[in-house]
Amino acid sequence: MKTKVTNKEVRGNFSTIISIGYCRAYTLLRRISPFGYNCGVYGWNCDFYEVDGVCISTGYRPVGKNVDYNILNKYEKRAEELSREQNSDEKLDDLVHEFIKEVIKEL
Numbered sequence: 001m002k003t004k005v006t007n008k009e010v011r012g013n014f015s016t017i018i019s020i021g022y023c024r025a026y027t028l029l030r031r032i033s034p035f036g037y038n039c040g041v042y043g044w045n046c047d048f049y050e051v052d053g054v055c056i057s058t059g060y061r062p063v064g065k066n067v068d069y070n071i072l073n074k075y076e077k078r079a080e081e082l083s084r085e086q087n088s089d090e091k092l093d094d095l096v097h098e099f100i101k102e103v104i105k106e107l
Contacts, residue, residue, distance in 0.1 A: 002047065005036035007063050010048055014055035017064030018103055024072055025058060027079040028099060031092055038063075052100050067103055075099040
């Protein structure tokens, strides 16, 4: 169950926060449950996920450093391909960890 959190709380708890636009990593993150969400005067802003000590912010108004489009697109396409296979859950989990490693190298 996700909890409402402020951007300040997230920034205080994570040294690395990466930002992904709404539905740009849907397949890649579908097996991970968000720990929190943020909303403001205009409604829902983003969801927050934690993977390997890194916070992933995804939504209409995510916070953090932007992920390179080419890297994100590469991993999302691989996740879509894997999701069509049977028993792909473990492979999808490994793919998320690979994604985080590559993104951290680029930041």
